[in-house]
Amino acid sequence: MAEIRIVTDSTSDLPPAVAREHGIDIIPLSVIHKGKTYLDGVDITPDQFYPMLTGGELPKTSQPTLHQFNEVFRRHLDAGREVISLHISGGLSSTVATAKSAASEFASDRIHVIDSGFLSYALAFQALEAAALARAGRTAEQVLERLARLRERMELLFTLDTLLYLEKGGRIGKAASFLGSLLNIKPVIRVDNGTYVPAGRGRSTKQALAAIVQYLREKFGSERVRVAVGQGRAEEQAKVLAELLVAALNVDDAPVLFEVGPVLGVHTGPGTVGTAVYPVGT
DSSP states (O other): OOOEEEEEEGGGOOOHHHHHHTTEEEEOOEEEETTEEEEBTTTBOHHHHGGGGGSSSOOEEEOOOHHHHHHHHHHHHHTTOEEEEEESOTTTOSHHHHHHHHHHHHTOTTEEEEEOSOOHHHHHHHHHHHHHHHHTTOOHHHHHHHHHHHHHHOEEEEEOSOSHHHHHTTOOGGGGGGTTSOTTOEEEEEEETTEEEEEEEESSHHHHHHHHHHHHHHHHTTOEEEEEEEEESOHHHHHHHHHHHHHHSEESSOOEEEEOOHHHHHHHOTTEEEEEEEETTO
16 A cells, blocks of 8 residues: 655644654745745744734735646655645635646546645644544545544634735635624634634624634533644734633643744734634544
8 A cells, every 4th residue: 555645735834843743745825025925834934924914015825836736746656655635725725726736737546635624723633634544554545534524523713803804815705794893893703614704703802712612612512622723923812712722622632822824824914813623533
């Protein structure tokens, strides 16, 4: 049986060191600002990125190229490996479509391109789970079956300081229903079927975080769950959310704490805090 390698993209917010540890390839998207292009997580960090949001001209993003995918796929195929390539929801980016186009050029049944239906650590969790199963000797079919079950139970919710960045980036989706009523309101947004949908609101970030926790408590009850908490320039709020989740849910291990990367930060802005959760026994 061929060795299986996992490929994902930088919208997973998976730290490069963690990806290397688990043998996961990360294909970077790009941030474009004032005529210069930066590879997400390669030559731009969150510390370098977030100040760009206050400089007048807002950054833009770009999906990976066919060439980027072709290089990675060719390397693994030449080494006799099988590839599972997991990417940000096709409802939010064309990245997965580009990956499929690249895979089609090889006409190989050893490349499996998957729309994760999510982004950020809800994507990272899938990549990590796939890598663990591959190391355990599971077949590609078994890995893909497990990921499909996991996606059905995965939840990703977050709150924002403002919807300005989602609106300007054209990623707002059904959450546009919040627009026009957000004076002193903090929206809670959920990823559903690969797009953003409204899931609640609060008069403050504290209330929005409480709404996130309540939703997840009702969803998972006493099930053992894994949790990741992310933030974009909102470290204290992320710590609060992590503490609330540990108190309210049956958390299997300490929550993973991570920073929202540049490409996602273009569309969410500073002040973002949210969580990815899935049940261990799925």
